[in-house]
Amino acid sequence: MIDIHTHILPGLDDGPVHMEESLAMCRMAAEDGAVAIVVSPHMFNDAYNVTREDILRGVALLQRRLQAENVRLTIRPGADVRVVPDLDGLLRQGLVMTLGNSGKYLLVELPQDVLPMGLSQLLFSIQLLGITPIISHPERILDVQEDPSVMIEFVEAGNMVQLTAASITGDLGDRPQKCAFALISGRLAHLVASDAHSIHGRPPGLSQAAARMQKLLPPEEVEDILFHRPLRILAGEYINLPEPRKPNTDRRKRLSWGWTVRSGRTC
Ligand SMILES: [Fe+2]
DSSP: OEEEEEOOSTTSSSSOSSHHHHHHHHHHHHHHTOSEEEEOOEESOSSOOOOHHHHHHHHHHHHHHHHHTTOOOEEEEOOEEEOOTTHHHHHHTTOSOOGGGOSSEEEEEOOSSOOOTTHHHHHHHHHTTTOEEEEEOGGGSHHHHHOTTHHHHHHHTTOEEEEEHHHHHTTTOHHHHHHHHHHHHTTOOOEEEOOBOSSSSSOOOOHHHHHHHHTTSOHHHHHIIIIIHHHHHHHTOOOOOOOOOOOOOOTTSOOOSSSOOOSSOOO
16 A cells, blocks of 8 residues: 555654654554555645655655664655645745655645635646646545535546545544545545554554445455555556546445445445
8 A cells, every 4th residue: 555645754744743753653554554655744834834855855864764674665755735826836936745756746735614716726727737636635624525526526627536544434523434435436536545643643554444445445446546546646647537426425325336335334
């Protein structure tokens, strides 16, 4: 598995404070089955604004420490980039860290309550730079919880969607979980990441979410979500996505988009 969204570099944002906790988080990720993780500190967030140089320096340092301690985990640069009105201009100036530093995929963090006005146009202006925006954890946004089908427009416009693993497992509560399942049912969830912040609060690890998704999706789709698509993102390669469908928001119904429902409660 490859985790494309983690706050794991020490002392930069609301992730770990010290290198020892970073190392412990990396060990947890590796033991859980991750082969690579992308560090994604906050950029242009009100509270934190980490620079590209900070991230590249942090990645090199953390990777060296992991090698010294024989932890088999590849660390790649990235960022959790808050939508700001001039984001396309900041990208043009080379001030924004893309996933894997490939210049092809950008993890975009939205406000937690509403979808901002003008979001579609901003995302389109990013696409015009040859960059695919990945909207991080929309299932945690109130507007999307109210109506998950609002994400169809964004996906049809060429944007991707990343869910938080803890939303799928239910650790973030009922509403994010219900919304996550609805987005999965509509083929509107292309990636799942831990968004890990610490050993305890929101720890690294994707295996529990993977097990949950195995009950909802064919195994090859789960592999795409947790490994093949992240790998292509880090290589800066094109990703062919499934056509979205209307999300199933009725928890009593089984998923009905034509894939085999393997077992268990579906939504
Ligand atoms: Fe994050």
